[in-house]
Amino acid sequence: MNPNGNPIWTLIWTFGLMSLFAIGGANAAIPEMHRIAVDVRHWMTDKQFADVFAISQLTPGPNVLIVTLIGYAVAGVAGALAATLAMCVPTAVLAYYVSGLLARSGHSRWPGLIQAALVPLSIGLMAASGLILAQTTDRSVVAVLMTAATAILTFTTRLNPFWFLLAGGLLGFAGVI
Amino acid sequence: MSPESPPAAVPAPDLSSSVEESPLQPPPGLVGLFVAFAKMSTAGFGGVLYWARRGIVDQHRWMTADEFNETYALCHFLPGPNIVNFSMVFGSRIRGIAGGIAAFAGLLAPPTAIITILAALYARYGEIDTLRRILAGVSCAAVGLLIATVLRMMTPLIKRRDVIGIILLVVVLVAVGLARLPLQAVLLVAIPISLAVTFYMRRRISA
Numbered sequence: 107m108n109p110n111g112n113p114i115w116t117l118i119w120t121f122g123l124m125s126l127f128a129i130g131g132a133n134a135a136i137p138e139m140h141r142i143a144v145d146v147r148h149w150m151t152d153k154q155f156a157d158v159f160a161i162s163q164l165t166p167g168p169n170v171l172i173v174t175l176i177g178y179a180v181a182g183v184a185g186a187l188a189a190t191l192a193m194c195v196p197t198a199v200l201a202y203y204v205s206g207l208l209a210r211s212g213h214s215r216w217p218g219l220i221q222a223a224l225v226p227l228s229i230g231l232m233a234a235s236g237l238i239l240a241q242t243t244d245r246s247v248v249a250v251l252m253t254a255a256t257a258i259l260t261f262t263t264r265l266n267p268f269w270f271l272l273a274g275g276l277l278g279f280a281g282v283i
Numbered sequence: 284m285s286p287e288s289p290p291a292a293v294p295a296p297d298l299s300s301s302v303e304e305s306p307l308q309p310p311p312g313l314v315g316l317f318v319a320f321a322k323m324s325t326a327g328f329g330g331v332l333y334w335a336r337r338g339i340v341d342q343h344r345w346m347t348a349d350e351f352n353e354t355y356a357l358c359h360f361l362p363g364p365n366i367v368n369f370s371m372v373f374g375s376r377i378r379g380i381a382g383g384i385a386a387f388a389g390l391l392a393p394p395t396a397i398i399t400i401l402a403a404l405y406a407r408y409g410e411i412d413t414l415r416r417i418l419a420g421v422s423c424a425a426v427g428l429l430i431a432t433v434l435r436m437m438t439p440l441i442k443r444r445d446v447i448g449i450i451l452l453v454v455v456l457v458a459v460g461l462a463r464l465p466l467q468a469v470l471l472v473a474i475p476i477s478l479a480v481t482f483y484m485r486r487r488i489s490a
Contacts, residue, residue: 125363126363132364135466137466138465141463156419157409159425160418160419161401164421165398166397167395168366169364174398186398186399190395194391197361200368205375223481226448226451226455229436229437230452230459231455232432232433232436239429244423244426252420252427253423253424253426253430256427257431257434258431260431270424270427274424275417278420
């Protein structure tokens with residue numbers, strides 16, 4: 107896998123650095139996770155990546171835990187823990203210090219400005235996540251229809267997302283997708 | 284102090300006032316923080332934010348809705364998983380650094396344990412045809428949910444005809460999604476440009 111060193115350090119370095127660029131949250135980092143896990147390091151196949159995304163969406167908890175699954179695939183339980191902590195600890199520490207700083211400096215206009223500047227970039231990254239995952243997942247007409255129907259119905263109604271995951275699982279089980 | 288103990292020192296909520304005006308409850312202790320975040324984290328599907336708001340604002344009344352929004356907005360503009368950042372900031376505001384760690388651990392430990400077990404099951408049984416088909420179906424729906432989130436976040440940009448925002452969005456989408464350029468490289472170029480443009484536009488409006 108990585109003949110030059112311990113895969114745990116590779117995981118820590120990779121996800122620790124990635125977390126600092128995950129503006130808008132974990133879903134914004136999915137293109138980079140895919141690029142590194144599938145294209146650069148060959149930790150998993152395209153299909154396995156789509157699988158771990160599905161599993162992370164099926165599991166309760168923050169959706170950042172897709173990195174736990176990637177870490178496990180690389181180095182078992184130790185890899186799962188290393189990837190999770192590397193992705194979560196540095197930015198949590200940063201958030202702790204920034205929040206303390208802002209509390210002391212009163213109401214600055216910088217946070218609002220930075221946020222306004224980052225929002226379009228963050229949406230662009232999430233759109234790229236959708237695009238990359240759709241290329242892997244939507245390989246049949248029914249699959250494309252399922253994704254489109256879920257996107258449109260979730261956007262226009264307030265149905266619980268769980269029903270769509272369940273419907274997808276049932277259609278997959280029946281061999282339709 | 285256990286946060287589950289009755290808040291004896293706090294006057295009973297005035298039932299005549301509206302829900303929003305009822306007094307905030309005393310802050311939880313370390314164990315209380317851990318348990319509360321563990322519950323929110325494992326409560327449901329589709330992200331923790333909904334459950335965090337419900338738990339902190341509606342059930343426990345540890346924060347007003349405005350305080351919650353303000354704190355969450357801070358965590359949204361910082362990099363990294365938002366809700367994880369939020370647990371750290373919320374916990375540390377209440378009980379210092381130990382509180383931050385308690386909330387962080389509560390949020391992450393139970394779901395990480397669950398998903399590690401699922402990872403082990405997937406490693407062993409992932410090649411079984413039935414499971415592959417089910418996961419393929421779930422993936423289709425999961426991608427649809429992600430696209431719906433993107434549409435929802437784009438709506439305000441489109442409504443206020445934010446042409447520059449939409450151009451930046453599309454450039455990032457193409458660079459990362461189609462050209463598959465590294466995230467760091469794209470952002471190190473895009474963030475300064477976006478900051479400069481936003482700063483310039485705001486000055487022009489206020490001038």
